[in-house]
Amino acid sequence: MATPHDREDADDTSRPPSKSARKRAAHAAQDLGEALVRLRDAELDALQLPEALGEAIRAARHITSRAAAARQRQYIGRLMRGVDVEPIRAALAAQSERAARASERFKVGIIMGSSSDWQTLQSAAEALDKLAIPYEVRVVSAHRTPDLLFEYASGARERGLEVLIAGAGGAAHLPGMTAAKTILPVLGVPVHSKSLGGLDSLLSIVQMPAGVPVATFAIGAAGATNAALCAAAILANRHPAIATALEAYRERQTAGVLGKPDPRATPRT
Numbered sequence: 001m002a003t004p005h006d007r008e009d010a011d012d013t014s015r016p017p018s019k020s021a022r023k024r025a026a027h028a029a030q031d032l033g034e035a036l037v038r039l040r041d042a043e044l045d046a047l048q049l050p051e052a053l054g055e056a057i058r059a060a061r062h063i064t065s066r067a068a069a070a071r072q073r074q075y076i077g078r079l080m081r082g083v084d085v086e087p088i089r090a091a092l093a094a095q096s097e098r099a100a101r102a103s104e105r106f107k108v109g110i111i112m113g114s115s116s117d118w119q120t121l122q123s124a125a126e127a128l129d130k131l132a133i134p135y136e137v138r139v140v141s142a143h144r145t146p147d148l149l150f151e152y153a154s155g156a157r158e159r160g161l162e163v164l165i166a167g168a169g170g171a172a173h174l175p176g177m178t179a180a181k182t183i184l185p186v187l188g189v190p191v192h193s194k195s196l197g198g199l200d201s202l203l204s205i206v207q208m209p210a211g212v213p214v215a216t217f218a219i220g221a222a223g224a225t226n227a228a229l230c231a232a233a234i235l236a237n238r239h240p241a242i243a244t245a246l247e248a249y250r251e252r253q254t255a256g257v258l259g260k261p262d263p264r265a266t267p268r269t
Contacts (some may be wrong), residue, residue, distance in 0.1 A: 026077055032085060033076035037061060037091055038118075038123070038137070047091050053079045064116055107239075108135040108160045108231050111152065111178065112191075113168040115139050120191045121167045123221040127228035131245040133235065136161075142173040142189040149174070153181035163236075166214075167224060169193045175214045185234055187227040189215040217265040 017025070022237065030267030036044065037060045044057065056079055060072045108128060112121050121137075127133050140149045156164060167189035169175035190201035199217035206216040215230065217223035229246070236243035 004191045006114070025081075029080035029085070030073050030077035032088065032092075033057065033060075033073060033080055035093050036088070037073075038078075038115075039095075040129075041094060044068065047088060049088070050079070050083060053083060061122070062119055064119060066116070069116065094245075106136045106160060107162050107235055108133060108228075109152075109156055109164045110135055110137045111140045111164065111166050111174065113139070113141050113143075113172075113174045117167050117169065119189050120220055120224050121165070123224040124167075124189065124228040124231075125167050128231070129227045130233050131228075131242065131249060132244075133228075133232060134241060140174065140178075142177045143171075149177060150181055156182055157184050159187050163187065163234050165189060165224070165227045165231060167191050168205070169198065169201045170195075170204075172201040175205050175216075176208050176212065179208070179212050179214045185231075187213050187230055188216045189223045190216070190219045192220050193262075 036047075037059050039047075039057075041058075044054065049057070051192055053076070056072065056076050060069065060076060063069045064074055109130075110121055112118060117139075118137075125135065125137065138152065140152050142149055153164070163185050163186060163220075164178055166175035166178050166188045169191035170193050172188075172190060175186055179186040188205040190205055191199050192198040193201055202216065202219050205214055208214050215227075217227045219228070229249075232242055232249075233247045236246050
């Protein structure tokens, strides 16, 4: 015979989730979606997500407007509700564990003032991937998380990092403040800004006082790519494998130009 307690439990399980529970679930789905946006393509592909969700995550990486990015995160959160998230959480946990074990091998730190800067700094990561140079990626705001910035920069060398690539836009204080807290080479990447097209970022980073150097590169993706190649050149002096990879990269680049001497022969896309 069912007891009153049993009936009470049955009633509890039949009740729909409360409004606060649904809200917590929606926020949890959005948080998980943001974690997926930060993954590399290879890591994302390994999760075998539904096609619509994968496309939404990739699209989110290229959105620069804060309002549009927020709407995209909400959309990803809605898509997540129809997916079994436990395998995704388990896969992310496994990736985090592998990343923690590999952290001692990181050679380059890529930092940026906000997550929207990833659209630019991703070019640096892609260049390092081509050269098989291990790196870590962090959002470290000079203005919103100054204590985190000081902790990261001052401890970077002790953790085994050898070069830092710092990207920022607007006031762009991140590269200079990073350089003030470490003796590691700091490579500054100006991020394109809406108000002045990135010129403000460039001038802020390049105009460092004597004694605290920041090697400054071009505005945008080209600067991020060159910062990664410069980091590789710095590392090549101590790591023969990186020197070999960089030489091969240069040779492929040269061969690509020499292999297409007539621009008229290049197929149109």
